[in-house]
Amino acid sequence: MSTPSPAAAPAARTSPLLEARRVTMRFGGLTAVDGVDLTVGRGEIVGLIGPNGAGKTTFFNCLTGLYVPTDGEVRLDGAALPPRPAKVTRAGVARTFQNIRLFANMTVVENVIVGRHTRTTAGLLSAIGRGPRYRREERESLSRAQELLDFVDLRGQGNQLARNLSYGAQRRLEIARALASEPKLLLLDEPTAGMNPQETRETEELVHAIRGLGIAVLVIEHDMRFIMSLCDRVAVLVQGSKLIEGPPGDVQADERVVEAYLGAPDDEPPPADRRDQSEHGDHSEHGDQRAHRDQSDEGAESATRDRNQERTA
Numbered sequence: 001m002s003t004p005s006p007a008a009a010p011a012a013r014t015s016p017l018l019e020a021r022r023v024t025m026r027f028g029g030l031t032a033v034d035g036v037d038l039t040v041g042r043g044e045i046v047g048l049i050g051p052n053g054a055g056k057t058t059f060f061n062c063l064t065g066l067y068v069p070t071d072g073e074v075r076l077d078g079a080a081l082p083p084r085p086a087k088v089t090r091a092g093v094a095r096t097f098q099n100i101r102l103f104a105n106m107t108v109v110e111n112v113i114v115g116r117h118t119r120t121t122a123g124l125l126s127a128i129g130r131g132p133r134y135r136r137e138e139r140e141s142l143s144r145a146q147e148l149l150d151f152v153d154l155r156g157q158g159n160q161l162a163r164n165l166s167y168g169a170q171r172r173l174e175i176a177r178a179l180a181s182e183p184k185l186l187l188l189d190e191p192t193a194g195m196n197p198q199e200t201r202e203t204e205e206l207v208h209a210i211r212g213l214g215i216a217v218l219v220i221e222h223d224m225r226f227i228m229s230l231c232d233r234v235a236v237l238v239q240g241s242k243l244i245e246g247p248p249g250d251v252q253a254d255e256r257v258v259e260a261y262l263g264a265p266d267d268e269p270p271p272a273d274r275r276d277q278s279e280h281g282d283h284s285e286h287g288d289q290r291a292h293r294d295q296s297d298e299g300a301e302s303a304t305r306d307r308n309q310e311r312t313a
């Protein structure tokens with residue numbers, strides 16, 4: 001028997017974990033995502049940034065089966081992803097949403113167990129009859145959910161209602177629920193939106209820990225400090241098209257990115273303003289990002305939280 005040549009190696013070994021090719025999404029006359037190529041390697045943390053309305057969330061929706069792209073394809077481990085959210089989750093892609101989507105009146109641990117449903121196999125009859133297979137899977141799911149709650153620093157809070165958790169804790173619970181599906185790739189849509197600097201730092205640590213589990217992460221975020229310190233690679237979307245992608249330093253210094261998204265140096269606030277911002281825990285430094293964070297002053301930040309809390313209520 002001959003040894004397979006490298007060219008004959010399975011696609012799963014040679015291709016990136018996620019490969020999106022020429023992904024396009026049109027809504028009537030509007031092209032929200034226009035021929036975007038993006039790869040994510042195994043264990044990589046990739047950032048996706050761009051101005052409001054650039055098409056970032058639409059692109060996520062194309063990756064996760066919520067939208068069927070008008071054109072292009074998405075592959076995971078070399079295999080085309082099916083255009084169905086549950087099948088995409090089963091294939092190994094989990095996500096969180098821009099606005100918190102928890103089951104507010106279920107307990108914290110139940111929310112995580114729900115996230116495991118794509119990994120349990122007991123059929124409906126077994127579940128109704130509470131057969132041995134169902135009971136074994138239920139025990140395993142509970143034990144795994146407790147581990148995940150420990151992992152996201154929610155130990156001891158499993159029996160609370162999700163709605164009673166603090167805002168930052170609800171965001172961590174969403175991540176635990178996504179991890180419960182045992183993903184190879186986790187997509188995070190603005191995970192630090194509405195967070196204070198301390199919560200943002202904790203989220204950064206958590207994402208590093210997730211990578212430590214061997215899980216790749218693709219993250220949309222407007223907080224440049226977070227993105228630049230977290231990511232191995234950053235891609236910039238502008239008006240549905242990918243403007244540039246590369247190491248964070250290169251992207252941040254790219255003139256086109258500064259012009260289209262970050263804002264020209266002339267736009268920076270005078271030093272007194274900057275000091276004022278940092279005193280208020282605002283670390284933003286540039287144009288659109290600053291505009292975004294301007295919304296995160298005391299009033300708007302609590303409004304964001306209120307909106308997110310309403311979502312879970």
Ligand SMILES: Nc1ncnc2c1ncn2[C@@H]1O[C@H](COP(=O)(O)OP(=O)(O)OP(=O)(O)O)[C@@H](O)[C@H]1O
Nearest residue numbers: 027030032050051052053054055056057058059098
């Ligand atoms: N279901 C839809 N039907 C019609 N237009 C849509 C739909 N979803 C998104 N769009 C439009 O597509 C464009 C891209 O929106 P998208 O939410 O993907 O941008 P984004 O980069 O995620 O913005 P933000 O940073 O504000 O979340 C916008 O013009 C938006 O209005």
